[in-house]
Amino acid sequence: MGIIILLIITGILLLILEFFVVPGITIAGIGGFGMIIYGIIMAYGMGSSTGHITLAATLLATIIILYYFLRTKTWNKLMLQSTIKSQVDTVEEETIKPGDQGITITRLNPMGKARINNQEVEAHCPGQFVDPKTNVEVIEVHQTYIIVKPVK
Structure with a gap:
């Protein structure tokens, strides 16, 4: 028993x-x-x-x-009481438009950070890698990131 x-x-x-x-x-x-x-x-x-x-x-x-x-x-x-206070950075579509130019802050491998119109955003460059401090042009603007291509 x-x-x-x-x-x-x-x-x-x-x-x-x-x-x-x-x-x-x-x-x-x-x-x-x-x-x-x-x-x-x-x-x-x-x-x-x-x-x-x-x-x-x-x-x-x-x-x-x-x-x-x-x-x-x-x-x-003892209980888990942590809360998530972070948020996703969004791209303000009024300030960044296709055709705008800027410079990469980090290496786009194929994504990283870029400064476009004095705004730091997440940038994607599909199909290629882009080194830091490279001039880029905005192709598309999405809600949370932009797609860029290097300016030649």
Whole structure:
């Protein structure tokens, strides 16, 4: 009976770890769920009434523990709470038009940075590499990048 209790408690702890510390479907969640199921199956092997009591106790304990951990702020220190604050630079179509000229800041391999009309944008040069500080001409303007060709 001790092994059944140990399996179920370990499974519940692994599920809590899965929910609050390691989000997603990982070995901790799968292992915890498997341990709980195996512990309940072992309890049913000892008799149906023992299995029913173990199943009910496991469900009740899981609900109480999850309720307790959701109410306390202890797990907030361990939980992943980072937010993404970056954004995609967009090309202002009013300031950059096809035919405008500028200079590359980095190597276009086939993409990099270029300065067009005093605005630093991501530039693509399909089919070829362009060295830094090369004069380029805008061919197309897209929302997040421009397509350029070297000026000869």
